[in-house]
Amino acid sequence: MSQNPNFFNNLSRELRLDLLNLIYKSGSGHIGGSLASLDILISLYYSDVFNFKKDHFILSAGHLATALYTVLASKNYFSKSKLPTYGNLGSILQGHISADVPGVEYSSGSLGQGLSFAAGLSLGDPKNTVVCLTSDGEQQEGQVWEAIMFVNKYKISNLINIVNCNGFQIDGSTDEIMPLDNLADKYTQFGWKVFSINGHDIPKLIQTFKLAKKSKKPVCIIAKTTLGKGISFMENNIDYHDVKGLSQENYLLAKNEL
DSSP: OOOOHHHHHHHHHHHHHHHHHHHHHHTEEOHHHHHHHHHHHHHHHSSSSOOTTTSEEEESSGGGHHHHHHHHHHTTSSOGGGGGGTTOTTOSOOSSOOTTSTTOOOOOOSTTOHHHHHHHHHHHOTTSOEEEEEETGGGGOHHHHHHHHHHHHTTOOSEEEEEEEOSEETTEEHHHHSOOOSHHHHHHHTTOEEEEEETTOHHHHHHHHHHHHHOSSOEEEEEEOOTTTTOTTTTTOGGGSSEEOOOHHHHHHHHHHO
């Protein structure tokens, strides 16, 4: 797959429009975090680093579902014609991901559970890579740290945890709710190799994935992202963590920006 920056810039803009349309038409969705994580997902699915016919992707932060849906549809896991059904009664595309969706292995529940699932999957399938996408708010969960210790104890080396680190969670900033402080140092102390990168630099993300896949240790990639990335009035605005209806005025403003 081409890694030309113009290709990725155009794709990122196109999928942001798909995501915006999906949430506007449905009337709800976690738009801020989905926009923040989209470039990470593009990097995963549009590089040649992983083969998700064998490797595994686990979206622990299941509320970022709309970002994953747009990427999976663009990769023909299912038809783009299904995107407008998001949130409808009977649709497989709901506000949190389900294993009913083609290309999805894990039905998300409460935050903090996905890394444990990914750790067990890594232990059971040591020949293939397991990639897990978590949120920075999840790092406050005790179950996450149990999984981190489990991975270190059993010397699991085929697991990559990407932290979508945008600094916000549903009630405010992570610094206000429960400061994470030196997150990279904490993972390092638990025996993980850590990379800290810009989560919107797709070529750099792909380069980091290549290094991570070669690691003899479990890897944590702390990807610094921007809530609502790409739409100026949504960026770093907690009001757009989750929207219950997007006005036509704001929809058109956002669409014109993209």
